[in-house]
Amino acid sequence: xxxxxxxxxxxxxxxGFIAEQHAAAIAASPRARLAGLVDISPARAAAASRxxxxxxxxxDLSEALAWPDVDACVVCTPNDTHTGIxxxxxxxxxxxxxxKPLATTVAGARQITxxxxxxxxxxxxxHTHRCYDYARTVKDAVESGRIGTPEVLRLAILGGWIWPDWxxxxxxxxxxxxxxxxxxxxxxxxxxWWTGDRPETVYARGRRQTAAELEIYDYLEMVVxxxxxxxxxxxxxxxxxxxxxxxxxxxxxGDAGLLTLPWDGEAGEVVDDAGTALLPPGGADGFAVQMAxxxxxxxxxxxxxxxxxxxxxxxxxxxxxxxIATGEPVAVAEMLQAAA
Amino acid sequence: xxxxxxxxxxGFGGLGTQxxxxxxxxxxxxxxxxxxxxxxxxxxxxxxxxxxxxxxPYHDGLDAALAAGDAEVVSVCRPLGARAGAVxxxxxxxxxxxxxxxxxxxxxxxxxxxxAARKSGTVCLPAHHHRFGQxxxxxxxALAGGRVGLPWNIQADFLAAGxxxxxxxxxxxxxxxxxxxLQALTGLPVRRVHARLxxxxxxxxxxxxxxxxxxxxxxxxxxxRTPAAADGPMAVHTxxxxxxxxxxxVDAAKPAATVRTAGARRxxxxxxxxxxLLLTELYQAITTGRPAEIGPADAGAALRVIEAARxxxxxxxxxxxxxxxx
Numbered sequence: 001x002x003x004x005x006x007x008x009x010x011x012x013x014x015x016g017f018i019a020e021q022h023a024a025a026i027a028a029s030p031r032a033r034l035a036g037l038v039d040i041s042p043a044r045a046a047a048a049s050r051x052x053x054x055x056x057x058x059x060d061l062s063e064a065l066a067w068p069d070v071d072a073c074v075v076c077t078p079n080d081t082h083t084g085i086x087x088x089x090x091x092x093x094x095x096x097x098x099x100k101p102l103a104t105t106v107a108g109a110r111q112i113t114x115x116x117x118x119x120x121x122x123x124x125x126x127h128t129h130r131c132y133d134y135a136r137t138v139k140d141a142v143e144s145g146r147i148g149t150p151e152v153l154r155l156a157i158l159g160g161w162i163w164p165d166w167x168x169x170x171x172x173x174x175x176x177x178x179x180x181x182x183x184x185x186x187x188x189x190x191x192x193w194w195t196g197d198r199p200e201t202v203y204a205r206g207r208r209q210t211a212a213e214l215e216i217y218d219y220l221e222m223v224v225x226x227x228x229x230x231x232x233x234x235x236x237x238x239x240x241x242x243x244x245x246x247x248x249x250x251x252x253x254g255d256a257g258l259l260t261l262p263w264d265g266e267a268g269e270v271v272d273d274a275g276t277a278l279l280p281p282g283g284a285d286g287f288a289v290q291m292a293x294x295x296x297x298x299x300x301x302x303x304x305x306x307x308x309x310x311x312x313x314x315x316x317x318x319x320x321x322x323x324i325a326t327g328e329p330v331a332v333a334e335m336l337q338a339a340a
Numbered sequence: 341x342x343x344x345x346x347x348x349x350x351g352f353g354g355l356g357t358q359x360x361x362x363x364x365x366x367x368x369x370x371x372x373x374x375x376x377x378x379x380x381x382x383x384x385x386x387x388x389x390x391x392x393x394x395x396x397p398y399h400d401g402l403d404a405a406l407a408a409g410d411a412e413v414v415s416v417c418r419p420l421g422a423r424a425g426a427v428x429x430x431x432x433x434x435x436x437x438x439x440x441x442x443x444x445x446x447x448x449x450x451x452x453x454x455x456a457a458r459k460s461g462t463v464c465l466p467a468h469h470h471r472f473g474q475x476x477x478x479x480x481x482a483l484a485g486g487r488v489g490l491p492w493n494i495q496a497d498f499l500a501a502g503x504x505x506x507x508x509x510x511x512x513x514x515x516x517x518x519x520x521x522l523q524a525l526t527g528l529p530v531r532r533v534h535a536r537l538x539x540x541x542x543x544x545x546x547x548x549x550x551x552x553x554x555x556x557x558x559x560x561x562x563x564x565r566t567p568a569a570a571d572g573p574m575a576v577h578t579x580x581x582x583x584x585x586x587x588x589x590v591d592a593a594k595p596a597a598t599v600r601t602a603g604a605r606r607x608x609x610x611x612x613x614x615x616x617l618l619l620t621e622l623y624q625a626i627t628t629g630r631p632a633e634i635g636p637a638d639a640g641a642a643l644r645v646i647e648a649a650r651x652x653x654x655x656x657x658x659x660x661x662x663x664x665x666x
Contacts, residue, residue: 233562258567
């Protein structure tokens with residue numbers, strides 16, 4: 001393939017289910033081009049290649065990084081591989097959009113941010129929720145000053161769909177970092193982004209609701225205390241029943257007003273033989289918005305999410321897991337210092 | 341129906357500028373067929389005028405009013421420092437009592453009131469009126485019937501809109517309401533509390549209470565005051581109960597119709613409001629002789645949770661509750 005200097009060539013590393021959304025965002029962007037696929041499984045890589053027009057693939061990241069038209073990477077491999085893969089990409093001088101969490105440990109996240117700072121390349125953790133309409137709406141409402149300084153925030157994403165079976169690496173706390181790292185960071189990042197304040201403490205409670213044998217907490221309640229005094233109650237659940245249950249609810253109480261985003265605030269409702277459900281909410285495609293932000297960052301714009309944002313989310317997630325274990329609030333600064 | 345029960349309005353004070361007697365209980369007593377307002381015990385000319393307006397005798401102070409003997413029921417709305425004493429005096433005089441919330445300044449005072457009520461054999465009902473709301477009662481019945489299986493988490497929001505900030509803090513002011521509703525919903529004592537306060541402790545605007553109950557149930561309450569809003573004095577009052585087989589959510593402002601006018605949107609109760617239902621509970625307990633659904637011990641249980649929350653906020657860490665909390 002001839003190098004096309006008008007578009008940014010992107011290598012997708014890891015071809016699990018979330019890779020499809022990134023590939024679709026690349027395909028939908030006039031500024032990006034899918035430059036190849038990498039997966040340690042040749043079967044998965046080949047299948048993903050066929051689904052993407054026969055784009056070249058490899059099981060070897062080093063080999064793929066040497067392809068001449070790779071400008072940037074999207075990494076969507078299991079969480080515990082992020083540090084090694086991201087470091088190699090930084091050292092190869094490529095830009096990176098990486099699935100959350102940035103890493104499963106604060107030390108790993110620091111290694112990544114350090115490597116990209118040294119390489120002078122863009123590092124953007126994929127805290128995709130920042131790109132969803134609902135989250136941008138809340139951010140805009142807070143930034144406009146209409147509700148004043150936030151004092152109490154509620155962020156709840158509740159579901160009943162636990163990952164398919166015991167082979168799912170998300171269920172392995174060593175591979176995923178635990179649920180606070182794997183999914184909890186979405187809400188921890190939003191709370192920090194919305195308030196624009198420094199998180200000081202995390203007090204968390206967790207449950208293994210779906211099965212006693214779970215090694216992760218499928219229900220998480222993570223309460224973040226901010227330096228300015230605000231409190232954010234963040235619930236992330238895959239443990240609700242019935243299993244089709246799905247709710248997203250947000251509340252921000254500020255000193256000048258109150259914002260609420262109820263679960264049925266985004267779409268029409270349908271009642272049929274399967275019960276009551278919401279229709280899909282239209283609106284912007286978060287993955288496309290995220291890809292556009294990443295491409296702009298590669299072109300020199302400030303990234304929507306920085307490496308330090310990703311590092312902070314990891315520290316908050318680690319603090320949440322620690323708090324569940326100890327039953328006490330955990331200082332985020334201690335988590336950051338321990339790995340410094 | 342027997343003759344209406346005669347009510348003595350004892351005091352028109354509360355926390356800060358509160359006058360729940362005039363704003364809440366007096367209109368509810370006047371509207372309720374089971375009661376008639378018979379006398380006023382007050383502190384001065386304003387209260388004397390209230391008595392004159394109602395066409396009932398005015399007594400200078402509670403002792404004189406109790407001695408006059410013109411009421412079976414005493415509605416106590418004294419400032420918090422004088423509240424427990426007034427409640428106990430009414431009970432000692434053999435009267436039934438409706439007491440503004442919180443029933444007393446401390447849980448220990450509630451214990452003394454409980455002892456006085458046992459001795460008098462009369463009803464002492466703390467005005468935890470939100471547990472009597474129709475939506476809350478319906479939810480409590482559904483939970484007790486196993487509708488969502490075994491509850492394992494409750495998230496509650498109690499955010500009032502507008503009004504005068506309470507100088508003693510909104511945790512002291514509103515905190516017992518949602519904590520008491522959690523008791524009505526689950527019956528499970530609180531063993532551990534972690535709390536965060538917003539604003540100066542003792543004058544906080546809002547609080548978040550994270551509670552551990554028996555059987556591993558966890559609950560979280562946000563409680564406080566938000567700025568005034570066009571849709572009325574209550575911004576949010578909801579409970580979400582997650583159980584082993586389902587989820588139950590309650591908007592405690594229901595059942596209500598919504599009335600929209602220029603610049604305002606108001607919920608209008610259909611059916612009796614929570615204060616009217618509180619008075620019905622008082623009436624039925626007095627006239628049938630059955631125990632009221634709650635008494636001073638329940639007020640003490642709720643206050644023990646609030647006291648633990650204050651200790652937790654001061655310590656910056658969770659604390660165990662002290663004594664009976666459910």
